[in-house]
Amino acid sequence: MAIVTGCLVAWAPPAFADSSCNAVLGGEWLEANGVCATEVTSIRQAIMTLSVGIPRELIDDPTAGPVLREYMRTRIDDWRTTGATMVRANEASTQPTVYSHGSVRSVVFHEYWWTVGNMQNNAYRTFTFDLASGRQLGLADLFASHVDPLSALPPLVRPYLVPALDAAEPPHSPGTYPFTTQEWEPQLDGSGYSGEYRAFALTDNELILYMPDAPMAHENPWPQDRLVWSMDGGTVIVRVPLTALAPVLRPL
Structure with a gap:
């Protein structure tokens, strides 16, 4: 944690x-x-x-x-x-x-x-x-009016998400399921562990994302061809510098 x-x-x-x-x-x-x-x-x-x-x-x-x-x-x-x-x-x-x-x-x-x-x-x-x-x-209120954070944030967050996934417990080989970017970014079908970025905080220089926001028994829907994982709340906490989000942030 x-x-x-x-x-x-x-x-x-x-x-x-x-x-x-x-x-x-x-x-x-x-x-x-x-x-x-x-x-x-x-x-x-x-x-x-x-x-x-x-x-x-x-x-x-x-x-x-x-x-x-x-x-x-x-x-x-x-x-x-x-x-x-x-x-x-x-x-x-x-x-x-x-x-x-x-x-x-x-x-x-x-x-x-x-x-x-x-x-x-x-x-x-x-x-x-x-x-x-x-x-x-809400999360959308931190961004420019034309920006959908669930679409705009994933590519901007990814450089900071990947090392957080690699360091997450339990110990695992970097880039292996379920600690892969797809599982921790919002998906159209609602699957994965991102919690749709529900749990967030704004600091003086960062946007912090807590994923998932609460314990999950398994992905919903879960992948039928892979091992089903449960996840504790806050298994992955990502800190994104506001400078990386500057192109889409509204003035705060």
């Missing part, structure tokens, strides 16, 4: 953190760890440990705040529902990283969940906002 790096969330007074923690999770703010935490005990007495990192500098922003709060409430409600029926101890968490590009903020939530006896699962849920214009941005 590639490691996500970025600017840390800003400090907020404990009273603010406590109120956000209670509103989002009904949990306890752990200032030393910077997370809101609680536990869910299932009908089988299995304990799910939940923790949520809160992007505190954005949680009360009029543009980003409502979207981020709704995401966190929904994510935690879903995990609470799952935890209520688990038969083994398990844990789930979200950790945000905030990136800045002028007035644009990208928030990347790294979701992690693990059940005793199983391998961990990872996912990346991303949100991008233009705080100056007061709106949430």
